[in-house]
Amino acid sequence: xxxxxxxxxxxxxxxxxxxxxxxxxxxxxxxxxxxxxxxxxxxxxxxxxxxxxxxxxxxxxxxxxxxxxxxxxxxxxxxxxxxxxxxxxxxxxxxxxxxxxxxxxxxxxxxxxxxxxxxxxxxxxxxxxxxxxxxxxxxxxxxxxxxxxxxxxxxxxxxxxxxxxxxxxxxxxxxxxxxxxxxxxxxxxxxxxxxxxxxxxxxxxxxxxxxxxxxxxxxxxxxxxxxxxxxxxxxxxxxxxxxxxxxxxxxxxxxxxxxxxxxxxxxxxxxxxxxxxxxxxxxxxxxxxxxxxxxxxxxxxxxxxxxxxxxxxxxxxxxxxxxxxxxxxxxxxxxxxxxxxxxxxxxxxxxxxxxxxxxxxxxxxxxxxxxxxxxxxxxxxxxxxxxxxxxxxxxxxxxxxxxxxxxxxxxxxxxxxxxxxxxxxxxxxxxxxxxxxxxxxxxxxxxxxxxxxxxxxxxxxxxxxxxxxxxxxxxxxxxxxxxxxxxxxxxxxxxxxxxxxxxxxxxxxxxxxxxxxxxxxxxxxxxxxxxxxxxxxxxxxxxxxxxxxxxxxxxxxxxxxxxxxxxxxxxxxxxxxxxxxxxxxxxxxxxxxxxxxxxxxxxxxxxxxxxxxxxxxxxxxxxxxxxxxxxxxxxxxxxxxxxxxxxxxxxxxxxxxxxxxxxxxxxxxxxxxxxxxxxxxxxxxxxxxxxxxxxxxxxxxxxxxxxxxxxxxxxxxxxxxxxxxxxxxxxxxxxxxxxxxxxxxxx
Amino acid sequence: xxxxxxxxxxxxxxxxxxxxxxxxxxxxxxxxxxxxxxxxxxxxxxxxxxxxxxxxxxxxxxxxxxxxxxxxxxxxxxxxxxxxxxxxxxxxxxxxxxxxxxxxxxxxxxxxxxxxxxxxxxxxxxxxxxxxxxxxxxxxxxxxxxxxxxxxxxxxxxxxxxxxxxxxxxxxxxxxxxxxxxxxxxxxxxxxxxxxxxxxxxxxxxxxxxxxxxxx
Numbered sequence: 001x002x003x004x005x006x007x008x009x010x011x012x013x014x015x016x017x018x019x020x021x022x023x024x025x026x027x028x029x030x031x032x033x034x035x036x037x038x039x040x041x042x043x044x045x046x047x048x049x050x051x052x053x054x055x056x057x058x059x060x061x062x063x064x065x066x067x068x069x070x071x072x073x074x075x076x077x078x079x080x081x082x083x084x085x086x087x088x089x090x091x092x093x094x095x096x097x098x099x100x101x102x103x104x105x106x107x108x109x110x111x112x113x114x115x116x117x118x119x120x121x122x123x124x125x126x127x128x129x130x131x132x133x134x135x136x137x138x139x140x141x142x143x144x145x146x147x148x149x150x151x152x153x154x155x156x157x158x159x160x161x162x163x164x165x166x167x168x169x170x171x172x173x174x175x176x177x178x179x180x181x182x183x184x185x186x187x188x189x190x191x192x193x194x195x196x197x198x199x200x201x202x203x204x205x206x207x208x209x210x211x212x213x214x215x216x217x218x219x220x221x222x223x224x225x226x227x228x229x230x231x232x233x234x235x236x237x238x239x240x241x242x243x244x245x246x247x248x249x250x251x252x253x254x255x256x257x258x259x260x261x262x263x264x265x266x267x268x269x270x271x272x273x274x275x276x277x278x279x280x281x282x283x284x285x286x287x288x289x290x291x292x293x294x295x296x297x298x299x300x301x302x303x304x305x306x307x308x309x310x311x312x313x314x315x316x317x318x319x320x321x322x323x324x325x326x327x328x329x330x331x332x333x334x335x336x337x338x339x340x341x342x343x344x345x346x347x348x349x350x351x352x353x354x355x356x357x358x359x360x361x362x363x364x365x366x367x368x369x370x371x372x373x374x375x376x377x378x379x380x381x382x383x384x385x386x387x388x389x390x391x392x393x394x395x396x397x398x399x400x401x402x403x404x405x406x407x408x409x410x411x412x413x414x415x416x417x418x419x420x421x422x423x424x425x426x427x428x429x430x431x432x433x434x435x436x437x438x439x440x441x442x443x444x445x446x447x448x449x450x451x452x453x454x455x456x457x458x459x460x461x462x463x464x465x466x467x468x469x470x471x472x473x474x475x476x477x478x479x480x481x482x483x484x485x486x487x488x489x490x491x492x493x494x495x496x497x498x499x500x501x502x503x504x505x506x507x508x509x510x511x512x513x514x515x516x517x518x519x520x521x522x523x524x525x526x527x528x529x530x531x532x533x534x535x536x537x538x539x540x541x542x543x544x545x546x547x548x549x550x551x552x553x554x555x556x557x558x559x560x561x562x563x564x565x566x567x568x569x570x571x572x573x574x575x576x577x578x579x580x581x582x583x584x585x586x587x588x589x590x591x592x593x594x595x596x597x598x599x600x601x602x603x604x605x606x607x608x609x610x611x612x613x614x615x616x617x618x619x620x621x622x623x624x625x626x627x628x629x630x631x632x633x634x635x636x637x638x639x640x641x642x643x644x645x646x647x648x649x650x651x652x653x654x655x656x657x658x659x660x661x662x663x664x665x666x667x668x669x670x671x672x673x674x675x676x677x678x679x680x681x682x683x684x685x686x687x688x689x690x691x692x693x694x695x696x697x698x699x700x701x702x703x704x705x706x707x708x709x710x711x712x713x714x715x716x717x718x719x720x721x722x723x724x725x726x727x728x729x730x731x732x733x734x735x736x737x738x739x740x741x742x743x744x745x746x747x
Numbered sequence: 748x749x750x751x752x753x754x755x756x757x758x759x760x761x762x763x764x765x766x767x768x769x770x771x772x773x774x775x776x777x778x779x780x781x782x783x784x785x786x787x788x789x790x791x792x793x794x795x796x797x798x799x800x801x802x803x804x805x806x807x808x809x810x811x812x813x814x815x816x817x818x819x820x821x822x823x824x825x826x827x828x829x830x831x832x833x834x835x836x837x838x839x840x841x842x843x844x845x846x847x848x849x850x851x852x853x854x855x856x857x858x859x860x861x862x863x864x865x866x867x868x869x870x871x872x873x874x875x876x877x878x879x880x881x882x883x884x885x886x887x888x889x890x891x892x893x894x895x896x897x898x899x900x901x902x903x904x905x906x907x908x909x910x911x912x913x914x915x916x917x918x919x920x921x922x923x924x925x926x927x928x929x930x931x932x933x934x935x936x937x938x939x940x941x942x943x944x945x946x947x948x949x950x951x952x953x954x955x956x957x958x959x960x961x962x963x
């Protein structure tokens with residue numbers, strides 16, 4: 001090869017290394033720099049043969065030291081690797097891993113979102129002498145080697161919507177989906193369909209996709225990654241990262257949002273968050289790591305693409321095998337196959353039989369259900385656990401007998417009776433009159449007491465008959481003798497409100513403009529959900545510090561002491577005007593209502609309880625700041641986990657209703673809260689994907705002051721209605737009577 | 748006849764507006780350490796969502812409220828004797844001397860020199876075709892509105908009704924609406940001036956644009 005070209009390549013390798021190691025001093029990097037400079041100054045004096053020898057030596061030295069530097073990579077260096085413009089991108093993978101492909105999600109900048117690349121690709125496989133082209137749907141973020149219009153793989157809501165559309169296409173066509181995650185996070189704008197809501201929709205649909213999904217992570221930043229990564233097999237590139245938040249974001253929160261985070265703090269956060277492939281494999285959030293060449297794969301590492309191809313084929317084969325089983329000989333061969341063996345040798349057809357498709361979804365649920373189990377503190381005794389397990393089985397049997405067997409026949413019988421009655425009525429003979437009843441008297445006539453209740457005046461002589469104002473729980477804020485100013489006073493001319501009135505009788509609602517002041521979660525527990533007569537379960541599951549995040553134990557203990565709760569989630573069974581419901585509350589004062597492994601587990605158990613006992617499920621978000629970043633991926637994995645449980649519950653015929661209050665942001669809204677078909681908000685609440693500060697930091701866009709208001713979410717179609725706090729009980733009961741799936745037996 | 752030049756001289760002589768800050772209601776006043784001559788900022792941000800500098804706090808019934816500057820300017824004449832005192836509503840606390848910007852000066856001159864014909868209700872407004880044609884061909888100044896002249900079409904919920912101009916005779920100095928956009932009730936549609944004053948007004952506006960020195 002030409003000496004100049006080889007020298008240029010060495011210089012490029014050096015500049016790449018220096019990019020990766022950032023401003024840090026490193027002896028090996030200094031040595032390489034020194035040697036290369038030395039060579040460049042001496043080169044004019046060398047003869048041709050000498051040049052060859054020297055360049056050869058330098059190349060050897062580079063390879064040797066690159067291997068050495070590989071061992072010194074810190075988590076933040078890995079972040080720099082995946083963000084480097086020379087990092088492999090999805091287009092390189094399409095070119096080198098698949099045999100043929102056609103882009104279908106738009107081309108380059110002429111796409112609804114150039115960051116999201118969608119392609120139909122084929123992988124050719126041998127079956128004896130025959131070649132079979134296996135079609136796959138490839139979906140992923142394209143960072144584009146510095147192409148500005150790709151927006152660094154930060155996907156806008158409509159890009160995720162496009163991905164979702166083609167996932168459904170793949171499902172219709174019964175072909176597997178390969179997703180490639182190359183995103184630092186979703187683009188947090190609330191324009192329709194809304195970042196959070198679209199990710200929630202993606203998760204909800206992926207939870208029930210009846211085709212194999214294989215995800216490969218290179219850069220997995222939080223919600224943006226989850227939007228396409230809910231998969232049957234999750235592979236990760238060895239130099240990639242998968243995290244709840246970018247290290248910069250974590251540092252910004254850690255250091256206080258006002259100050260700019262220092263590089264040291266960012267490094268420290270990257271280390272604490274356990275974001276590397278190795279960490280995620282250990283924690284069980286990914287299935288396998290695909291080894292990259294030293295210092296990360298670049299587009300000319302063809303050997304790496306070969307191994308990536310082997311791995312995705314193997315992963316897809318395994319998923320298909322798990323769902324529908326292969327012949328005994330192939331199964332044996334697959335079990336014996338080693339990592340290095342070419343999976344091409346065993347032929348597996350990737351289209352699933354119809355019977356296997358439900359099994360695939362069930363296996364996917366089981367896979368995610370088993371994750372992050374050890375990331376929480378389970379304080380229950382063995383006796384309690386056994387009792388809970390037993391009760392669960394009994395309830396399952398009970399539901400089976402009562403709702404699946406008995407109710408089925410009862411429904412049939414009543415359907416038959418109804419039909420007969422309708423037939424007879426068509427003849428002008430009511431069934432009632434046949435049975436000797438006088439239909440007009442009892443059915444249309446109003447009972448006397450109801451008539452008097454509806455027509456006579458209330459009881460002024462007994463004082464004010466205000467039953468709805470008599471709150472069971474009265475906020476302690478109402479004991480202060482002071483006045484409070486409504487934030488709308490300037491625009492609406494609200495008078496100052498006396499705190500005992502406002503927080504007592506008015507339930508925290510401005511009597512002039514209707515602004516809702518935040519209230520304690522206890523107010524809702526007792527006044528809306530009748531917590532005094534409720535049965536709380538799983539209170540023993542408490543938040544822990546699974547990643548041993550420095551300083552977090554103390555903060556957690558403080559939160560537990562201050563609130564008297566073990567986690568930010570309370571789950572209980574209660575009755576709403578006679579109807580039994582399961583309720584989960586996310587409590588804002590406990591670490592900002594953030595969701596970690598304990599909260600996720602409690603939510604899943606509550607949803608499963610509602611499913612088994614055939615009850616409606618309410619989720620009340622008293623405010624949530626998102627996923628608990630100190631739990632790292634243990635937290636972010638709750639997004640797909642809980643969403644899958646929700647999907648399973650809704651598919652089984654349940655009613656899942658969500659109510660937002662105060663401020664609800666990020667992960668939970670972008671998954672299990674946002675996926676509900678019935679979402680409501682208490683007035684004056686805010687909801688969205690990222691707060692105004694984060695939007696400004698990440699996108700540079702300054703959002704208008706009322707950007708996240710519930711009314712914006714309502715006009716966007718995210719939520720279905722806005723409720724007054726004082727009417728919550730009534731509205732929830734009304735919702736129970738008018739909404740929901742087929743399995744609600746209280747009707 | 749309106750003397751525009753004189754008005755400009757007058758504005759030049761005192762190029763500021765004095766804003767008296769008064770208490771909105773009763774309460775105990777606490778100043779925040781401002782002195783006469785201190786600069787204060789008005790509401791900021793793209794949507795004026797950030798309140799101006801805090802001037803004082805007013806506490807009533809243990810409810811402490813900030814009194815903020817509504818315009819940027821320089822503080823003059825603080826009623827420092829009120830510090831810590833209980834005051835009634837409407838008591839003057841301090842005065843802000845707000846220096847006028849170019850736009851404000853021009854707006855003031857035009858407000859006096861022009862007759863503004865305003866939209867009677869929120870609707871979409873169009874010129875009638877003849878006037879629209881005239882404006883397109885010969886510019887805004889080619890139209891001479893007079894009282895009772897049918898000039899506009901008001902389009903509301905797809906129902907169109909004619910609207911006649913009412914006001915003094917003159918020529919159109921400026922059009923303040925976009926045809927086809929919704930205009931709120933009370934917003935000006937056109938500004939009309941006397942034909943003889945047109946060049947004078949234009950001259951003064953140009954002079955303000957060129958010469959007015961804005962003070963922070």
